[in-house]
């Protein structure tokens with residue numbers, strides 16, 4: 001079959017990111033299919049682009065990846081979904097191809113997105129095997145979608161939602177992402193490749209969607225295979241100068257993370273990298289190995305500097321653990337960037353002040369501070385406490401090594417473009433000390 005894969009994502013903040021999820025699906029879709037990737041990220045006129053592509057390729061299946069539902073300041077849900085809807089109407093007006101949806105953004109609200117965008121089918125969670133089962137069923141004209149777990153589809157306009165399955169793919173036997181399908185702009189623009197060393201997250205943070213997307217059973221890739229993927233990507237694309245480990249938490253379990261570092265060191269791979277780390281299970285040996293393996297920065301979902309709130313969010317660690325990971329990073333030359341959320345449910349202004357004071361004590365290399373947005377059903381808009389926004393405005397006047405997306409503080413596409421032009425590498429928060 002002729003299959004067009006579309007990556008809808010056009011978000012450029014904090015950086016454009018490669019559509020690694022779709023690249024996994026492309027790589028693992030059998031070779032007898034004819035495949036193209038249509039990436040809208042750098043297209044000035046996405047609809048014109050699609051019109052010309054559909055006209056020349058005439059696909060039978062259009063597989064669409066939805067990565068983000070909202071944007072960096074956690075506002076703008078309606079903006080993204082309306083943009084997706086307008087692209088869908090355009091596609092529908094041009095072709096009768098079957099449209100199949102998937103991706104992390106799709107998975108966190110799959111039923112709502114099915115109803116809103118009305119594709120033919122949707123695939124919840126990791127897509128490699130399910131997508132192939134759907135293709136086989138489409139090829140067999142009498143095919144029945146009802147037996148394929150994790151699939152959503154319409155039957156006489158009624159949405160059918162098949163059962164969720166915990167039979168995950170064997171991540172050591174699937175093929176690595178098909179980066180050869182990428183347009184070159186990604187690496188030319190920011191030089192960062194995405195690498196996955198595991199799937200699944202075993203933590204229980206109260207608000208988090210990650211276990212919903214990847215499952216809560218941790219599945220590990222063989223460390224030598226991760227090193228081999230990095231080596232071969234470097235060979236394939238000369239313009240990769242950094243890689244980002246996209247695991248929900250790199251150091252969970254810590255022994256696997258240490259083994260990956262040992263493989264990178266043994267393979268003499270020198271490319272710098274960044275990952276997400278949890279203060280739980282972060283020890284001196286890991287910090288030393290990460291440093292030796294060229295990890296230059298970690299992003300830590302600290303969330304709060306207030307033990308009462310950390311407990312409420314089911315984080316499983318306290319502020320002592322945050323101070324500890326920060327200390328170990330600094331000692332080993334790894335930049336630490338902590339994310340904080342202010343005003344989570346039931347959090348008072350006094351609680352918020354404790355977090356801001358804690359950031360002073362922590363002295364992180366960088367902090368990303370976001371007010372908590374809840375969804376206001378009445379106005380159909382995200383809302384936050386005005387008093388927290390006011391407090392953040394005051395805070396941002398005196399503090400510099402912080403990024404506050406909702407105030408555009410150190411979070412601005414022009415600044416980022418400038419830094420990239422000047423060849424600043426890695427995540428852009430690495431360079432926050434230069435804007436002080």
Ligand code: B12
Pocket residue numbers: 009010011012013014015016017018020021022024025063064065066067068069070071072100101102103104105107108123125126127128131192193194196209210213214244245246247248
């Ligand atoms: C790593 C990461 C980042 C890194 C990316 C670094 C990099 N170089 O790649 C950074 C920090 C830069 C980042 C930024 C942002 N991120 Co982010 N990120 C993630 C994270 C942890 C992993 C994403 C990833 O690459 N996974 C690995 C790939 C292989 O998995 P996948 O994409 O899910 O693909 C699988 C399935 O979804 C499915 N699939 C994917 N596409 C398709 C297509 C089809 C047709 C099918 C059938 C299946 C399918 O199959 C794939 C393979 O099994 C996820 C959370 C999570 N655990 O998923 C959030 C996540 C994707 N991010 C999110 C958001 C919102 C953002 C930001 C907008 C805001 C922010 N938090 O800073 C920006 C946007 C950046 C941009 N330009 O788009 C949200 C998106 C959903 C939402 N709420 O809108 C997520 C889900 C986290 C969340 N809050 O819930 N992010």
